[in-house]
Amino acid sequence: MPNDRIVLAYSGGLDTTVAVPWLKEKYGADIVTLTIDLGMVDLETTRQRALSIGAVEAVIVDGRQTLVDEFLYPSLQAGTVYEEQYPLATALGRPLIARYLVEAAREHGAYAVAHGCTGKGNDQVRIEVGVMALDPNLQVIAPIRDWGMSRDDEIEYGLARNLPINTRASRFSTDENLWGRSVEAGELEDPFERGVPIAINGESMGGVDLIGHLNAVGGDHGVGRIDHVENRLVGIKSREIYECPAAVVLHAAHKGLETMTLSKEQARTKARIAQEYSDVIYNGLWYTAHRADLDAYVQSTQRHVTGEVRLRLHKGTCTVVGRQAPRALYNYGLATYDRQDQFDHAAAAGFIGIYGLPVRTQNQAQPD
Amino acid sequence: MPNDRIVLAYSGGLDTTVAVPWLKEKYGADIVTLTIDLGMVDLETTRQRALSIGAVEAVIVDGRQTLVDEFLYPSLQAGTVYEEQYPLATALGRPLIARYLVEAAREHGAYAVAHGCTGKGNDQVRIEVGVMALDPNLQVIAPIRDWGMSRDDEIEYGLARNLPINTRASRFSTDENLWGRSVEAGELEDPFERGVPIAINGESMGGVDLIGHLNAVGGDHGVGRIDHVENRLVGIKSREIYECPAAVVLHAAHKGLETMTLSKEQARTKARIAQEYSDVIYNGLWYTAHRADLDAYVQSTQRHVTGEVRLRLHKGTCTVVGRQAPRALYNYGLATYDRQDQFDHAAAAGFIGIYGLPVRTQNQAQPD
């Protein structure tokens, strides 16, 4: 009877494996699993596992070509690198999963779809808002968000039902597709004052010495060579080669510290101001009231940009590997999935309902 | 008699060495040279050379500390990286040079200052607008822009006057300060179709294979590891580790091709749209009219983003080393300083006069 069916996005991992009996028991429903290969999944093995734990049907889809053609390449054309750092691999896979869920629900006559996201991440929003947009009447269930089980509870629940689960798998959830992989990492480790560098490796240095030192060290490691076709002020393009070891290292460190101490809205506006400020400097407009205004803004943002940054310089690369700030906005208790987790998972459903409301409204009013 | 003096910014190189007798002869003026150490200059040697070629006074200044405190560090705080690539070393030194020129002109009673920039670069604008801002009544002379001598003419002119010039020095002009060095490079070399990659090393590939191949090759070279403290949609910061070799390589290549084929204004607006588009994707809003609008913009920009890009992958770095596009806006005849130079140097003076007019007006009306 179609009305009793739920389509579950099924990866074969602990969370979604436990979700199959849980959804059956709680909703009295038949579970259709949907497994999508976006680059890294053994489809047939996962299909057999799904059937072995009680799915009435186990649908598998090779989504790689569609992912490339409709998501990765348009994103590449747009130059969409989140916060100038992250090329958005997971975020690009989620709307495709939402579409496959909606298609499977229609084909299998399901009244609801389910996903394995928690109440604290981005992916719950991406999938649910995607489903809202594509089929406003389809119900969405988020078992992991709702059931309140810890990881240990899940294992216990699964073992009691003889589910084929791996109790030694990584405690960090992982997502990967063709465009990249994300691994949630553990604690942050090691250490500027109001945005200005004051020491290296424990030794206080004035600016001239500090920059000279970094130019030497950075240069030794090949850091800071830039080959750029540039738009000149006088209307032509020219190719330029730059060597700026200290500048590249310090910008990386400073930005690393800002990711800890600026709010998202501060970071967004400061990025736009930085683009404007760069042009002002490049275009010779240093001595202007406009530059003074921009600087007043910047100085205000630097009040709490104080802390320590650890970097690794190696064969041309400069990587931030540790950041510590007394006034950091990063909060381990909020970010962790451990038992110390202080985040209000239940609030997420209300948040998504209102956040997704205009998307739902527009897709109903303007369906084409 | 003070009114006959000109202060010349003097580096000791060919251009400014030839400028000393030329200014004396053309303006009947006494020349005061001003040499500023921003990180790389032997002040005393340059002072002796200036006096030996006829300067009445040779002023030297160690500007390194001021450069750091008033220009480099504020820029670092602002995160000003021009076109996300270049930390603006030369552009940050120019307003400081303008200030020292104005101060020296006042101290030595000069009616004019002179600099060694050509009519085609950015630096003429930066220095002249800086001087306009700080002293609207001070005259600025640009001998190299005005005299119409080629490099060979300069050498001939200098040898005829027994000037101490090095005839084998590099034909590329160089500028360096503490924050970095810029070297103007020669021709561009080596091969996307409307923004989409179609082959690697001469072999046509579909997207899945192409990305898979780049993930393997890029991964072997350690390219594409990202360690980022990220602002989640649900209001918290979290630390993420990403591995995205193909995405990093392709974004670098695509951006390299766009620097050849998009105008400056297209690049500026597309960068802002990319920031918005990234947030739209990250925030789960793929299926919205807003995303469709952004994509219409992006597709329009990609019409001529066709060509070849050469990249070097090495020990974690991915560098664009060649770009070629049939519809490139880069024009060797305009960018070169060789005899094929097609740029109208004389127009630069008129351009600067009008471009700097609002700066001059504001610094007169609002001096404090």
Next chain:
Amino acid sequence: MPNDRIVLAYSGGLDTTVAVPWLKEKYGADIVTLTIDLGMVDLETTRQRALSIGAVEAVIVDGRQTLVDEFLYPSLQAGTVYEEQYPLATALGRPLIARYLVEAAREHGAYAVAHGCTGKGNDQVRIEVGVMALDPNLQVIAPIRDWGMSRDDEIEYGLARNLPINTRASRFSTDENLWGRSVEAGELEDPFERGVPIAINGESMGGVDLIGHLNAVGGDHGVGRIDHVENRLVGIKSREIYECPAAVVLHAAHKGLETMTLSKEQARTKARIAQEYSDVIYNGLWYTAHRADLDAYVQSTQRHVTGEVRLRLHKGTCTVVGRQAPRALYNYGLATYDRQDQFDHAAAAGFIGIYGLPVRTQNQAQPD
């Protein structure tokens, strides 16, 4: 006993009057009312009413001077006009109310504050996020959002407790302060096709006739005279007088229709693109690839900008008084406070919790 106290922001209207006994009954608490004059309140009358319905204390505050000095004038300096239309009167009063609530809670030893906002408006968010920012540990109660009573239920509840309520007061909630008044209005009434005008008063017209007609009619009513000090392309300011009746009328009508048919994010990005596009046109860059890109964006946004607009022209003013669009995003069922209300009020609490989380985190980590 201080720990039993709740401070309620009290206006004297139906909602907050009913809230006094409801909070006492539900929380077993003593209620301290707080009434703030931001321009329009009879403080003493309201104080007497609060005491007569059971408040243990009734605090009154004249907040007018503070409102002006710390909120209205800074906003004026910033030129903050929401969506180029609304000078933000109510939105500017809310953070001041949040501050007075926190101050009163501290002075009177209250563990919670309460406000009379519903679950559907902006003001709940503004007040709760304000309180979170100023005192992260203070609890906030929103009785009207929580109790689920309709207006008729409230009146019945109040009459049963002999509360002094006016049963004939307006069904539209009103808020006013020195900076302005907002009145929520009823239904929208009465005709552009994909952003282009096609008729006037029922008569189809080609563009030339249509604009000629509007220039005549608009000119008769003195609409469209503009006196502007303008920044010219060539670096000077000049004063210009323009007369553009048809353009002003059509822009107003078109914008009116867009408020109905574009999402908030589309409206934000289009406003930025329009600013850029204006400069492109003003600066003579019509025949550029950049303009073509901007136009591709604009055309995408106009797909559903089809409908009818009614305008009133009178003595120099042109006002949109009716808008109707088959694909409107305005949804009466969501916007109304009537019984047809389809908005999920309960979701608001979850939304605010997550929306306000970064503000709370930052004010804890960076208190100064």
Next chain:
Amino acid sequence: MPNDRIVLAYSGGLDTTVAVPWLKEKYGADIVTLTIDLGMVDLETTRQRALSIGAVEAVIVDGRQTLVDEFLYPSLQAGTVYEEQYPLATALGRPLIARYLVEAAREHGAYAVAHGCTGKGNDQVRIEVGVMALDPNLQVIAPIRDWGMSRDDEIEYGLARNLPINTRASRFSTDENLWGRSVEAGELEDPFERGVPIAINGESMGGVDLIGHLNAVGGDHGVGRIDHVENRLVGIKSREIYECPAAVVLHAAHKGLETMTLSKEQARTKARIAQEYSDVIYNGLWYTAHRADLDAYVQSTQRHVTGEVRLRLHKGTCTVVGRQAPRALYNYGLATYDRQDQFDHAAAAGFIGIYGLPVRTQNQAQPD
């Protein structure tokens, strides 16, 4: 012989009438006049006048329909209102004139086109860059910019050659088309302190009284009623009616003063910051570090926003009619076309050459 022909954009006014014999005499060329009706021209009368003063051909074109379809309506769709004030009538007509000039030059075998713009305005740039874009090899002549005649000189020159000129015509140049008319006006007249109002009609007032007074006076004149369909924070659209007389009057006055005292770049960035700041206030985020940063920027911009503004309130409209600021950037000597004119007209040609260079380059490299 085709190679001797110049096409002159001919309006029938003093400047272009004098230009016909001047071009013939200076260039030894045959002059073809081109007169375009964009809404206000008597084509046949102008044609007869052109032939009577020596044109070998007088071409006339009705451009109204094209203006509407290809320029006015796309602009309307884009919402392009320059500096939120001016719907860009003249600026929209110029690229159309450029196109007709290029078409006429091809049809009549001319080697050059000529226009009647001065060296100080926007229109020279718009027309010349338009022609550069459409035909990079066509020469452009700007007789009025080049000949150095004052208005009196022109009249004398014309009378000596028996040209039919009206010596009593307005000294203000006028341009009009279907979309509007621009009239350059004369001096500015009449009176905020660092962006904050301090008096009305000569009487100093505190903020509460001042706003109360303006609410009374503004309300009497029906100023400040706003009817708006608004995007709420919680994801819905609602219709709102606001009454804010004082706020509307003060924002208009403040903006009027800023047009005198902020540079163009300050105005552009402040407009973007104001949009962000409005959203911050509307969305309840007053007590955030982000708002403090924005305010630091705003306070920096207000240093010189001091002066007097005169407004006219009448039947619902509030119009700025006078602005005076001790630190105004408006400079009568630069803005005037009188004999006191201090603007360097000759610099304009160099400016346009460099400003238009990337447009010319792109239209050559990417012609389709």
